[in-house]
Every structure is written in C-alpha cells, then in structure tokens.
Amino acid sequence: MDIKLLRSFVLLADTGHYGKAADRLFVTQSTLTKQIQALEAMVGGELFERGRHGARLTVLGKLLEKEAHKLLRLSDELDVRMRRANAGLAGHLDIAFGISTLILAPRLIADFRAATSDCQITLDDMPSNEQHQRLLDGRLDAGFCRAPMEAEGLSFMPLLEERLALVLPLAMTEPSSSQLSTLNSLGFVALLPSRGSGLDAQIARWCSASHFKPRIIQYADDILTVHAVVAAGLGAAFLPWHGVEALGGRTRQWQMSGPESGWPVGLCWRSANSNPLLLRFVDHISKHR
Numbered sequence: 498m499d500i501k502l503l504r505s506f507v508l509l510a511d512t513g514h515y516g517k518a519a520d521r522l523f524v525t526q527s528t529l530t531k532q533i534q535a536l537e538a539m540v541g542g543e544l545f546e547r548g549r550h551g552a553r554l555t556v557l558g559k560l561l562e563k564e565a566h567k568l569l570r571l572s573d574e575l576d577v578r579m580r581r582a583n584a585g586l587a588g589h590l591d592i593a594f595g596i597s598t599l600i601l602a603p604r605l606i607a608d609f610r611a612a613t614s615d616c617q618i619t620l621d622d623m624p625s626n627e628q629h630q631r632l633l634d635g636r637l638d639a640g641f642c643r644a645p646m647e648a649e650g651l652s653f654m655p656l657l658e659e660r661l662a663l664v665l666p667l668a669m670t671e672p673s674s675s676q677l678s679t680l681n682s683l684g685f686v687a688l689l690p691s692r693g694s695g696l697d698a699q700i701a702r703w704c705s706a707s708h709f710k711p712r713i714i715q716y717a718d719d720i721l722t723v724h725a726v727v728a729a730g731l732g733a734a735f736l737p738w739h740g741v742e743a744l745g746g747r748t749r750q751w752q753m754s755g756p757e758s759g760w761p762v763g764l765c766w767r768s769a770n771s772n773p774l775l776l777r778f779v780d781h782i783s784k785h786r
Contacts, residue, residue: 500572502536503565505529506544510562513551585777587615590638593628594620596720596740597659597762598641609781616774625695632767638775639766643695654779655763656786661703661753662738666730671751677709684714686723686732693720695760700735702757711735724748 509518509529519529537544544558554562581587594602599622606618623631628640633650643659645651663671665680672679690697704710714732717723720740727734728747739762741750752758764782766775 505532585773588774589617591619592639593623594641597737599743602641652768655761659762660738660759662750664734664750680733681712685711686715686726686734689716706756
C-alpha cells in the first residue's frame with residue numbers, strides 16, 4: 498500500500514477537513530481528493546463521508562485508520578534505520594581474527610561498539626589465509642590477520658609487528674642460537690601447514706636463514722593445542738610472540754631475531770566493499786589503533 502496515500506488519509510482523518518488537510522500537505526484540494534479516491538479504489542470502498550460537516554470516517558475508514566498508524570510508525574522506524582545504515586551507524590559486520598590479535602581485536606571492536614551501538618558484529622577466529630580467501634569471496638567483511646601475499650583486491654592497515662617466538666616448557670632455559678639443534682632431542686610441535694600456511698612459511702624461512710632444521714614430532718590443528726603440548730613438557734615450538742603472550746604464563750618464550758623473524762599484522766578488508774558500516778569501522782580503527 499502506498500505510504501504517501503496513507504499519510505494523506507491519516508492527516509485528513511485527523512483534521513476532518515479537505516481544505517485544512519490539503520494546506521498542511523502543501524497540495525490542492527483536487528490533488529488530495531484524487532489521492533483519497535486512489536486509496537479507496539485500493540481498499541474497495543469509501544473511507545470518508547463528505548458533507549457540510551467536513552469529512553467523517555466511514556466504518557471502513559475507521560478500520561483503516563487504526564492499521565494505518567501502525568504502518569506509518571513502522572515506515573518511519575524503517576526510514577530512520579535506513580538513514581543510520583547509510584551513514585554507517587547501523588548494520589552487521591562479519592569480522593575474523595587470528596591468535597596474534599587475540600587481545601587487540603576484541604578491544605578495538607569493543608571501542609567501536611561503544612561508539613556505534615546500533616550494530617551487530619559476528620566475531621570468529623580463523624587463519625590468515627582463510628580470512629584472505631573469505632574476504633575476496635565476500636563472505637567476510639574484515640579480518641585481523643597478517644598482510645596478504647597477493648594484495649590485489651584487498652586493502653591492509655598494519656596494526657602491530659608480530660615476531661616469531663621460541664616457546665619451551667617452563668622447566669627449560671633458552672639455548673643460544675648456536676645450540677638450537679639441542680632442542681631436537683626434545684622435538685618440535687607444529688601447526689598443520691594446512692591450518693596456518695603463513696606461519697608455516699614464516700618458520701621455514703627463518704629456519705633456512707638460521708641454518709636450522711627442527712625435528713617435528715607432532716602436528717596439531719590449532720595453536721592452542723600446540724601451546725598446550727609445549728606447556729605439558731612434550732616439545733618445543735615456534736609460535737607468534739603476541740599470540741603466546743595472550744595465552745598466559747604456562748610456557749617460557751623468547752623473541753627470535755634476524756631475517757624473517759617478524760611480519761606485519763593488521764586489519765584487512767576487500768577494497769571494493771562499500772558497506773558504510775565497514776568504512777566507518779576502518780576509519781575508527783585508523784584513528785584508534
């Protein structure tokens with residue numbers, strides 16, 4: 498049903514006079530009469546009795562008036578929500594994060610929610626390579642992850658410098674760089690390459706530059722499991738420094754140095770995504786990082 502016609506109908510019902518209603522609508526009485534006639538054609542009956550007394554609602558008109566107020570209220574609420582969504586003040590975002598931003602991402606998102614209360618955010622953890630693919634496919638709005646290897650179609654804002662960390666059981670001390678091979682007697686626990694191809698490649702590059710080959714004794718599906726195995730004293734591991742810091746003090750860790758020991762982590766999004774809420778989120782992160 499035409500919202501414009503309903504507004505004219507409700508105003509005429511309130512004033513009870515075609516001339517007064519037409520003046521308030523800034524239309525001629527002839528135009529208002531045609532609008533009411535069009536509405537009557539839609540509902541299939543007369544809505545007003547017109548006479549010396551003005552315009553009185555018929556039984557059908559009284560029924561429509563009750564429902565019209567509900568529809569107009571819903572229409573007004575929808576208009577407000579659409580304007581807020583278009584201004585980036587309402588809507589929904591799907592956001593992912595990785596272990597390196599386990600503390601940073603929720604804090605930044607909480608700050609954004611406080612400034613933009615009328616928004617819904619779905620937060621999920623996943624590896625960087627999966628985030629990049631979902632962003633390109635349009636299945637994710639933004640991700641806190643490592644910089645994409647192929648940047649075409651994706652934008653990236655660096656937020657922190659992640660570093661590779663040697664993680665050992667609490668009872669062990671850090672060996673010198675020339676004695677890393679002694680850790681092979683204990684063995685290394687690693688994340689499955691398919692679950693973290695970026696981290697796997699980073700470790701491989703660092704080990705190659707350091708002329709070290711770790712003896713992998715176990716693979717795990719996620720970094721939390723890798724860390725738990727090390728905390729249990731069953732192996733050593735190379736993990737992201739900020740990620741391990743967020744997991745508590747159940748292990749000992751040391752930042753690695755040298756070539757291939759660090760990489761940028763930040764906010765990534767599809768460049769062509771024009772969602773106003775996403776653009777506001779990116780701007781918020783840029784100002785508060």
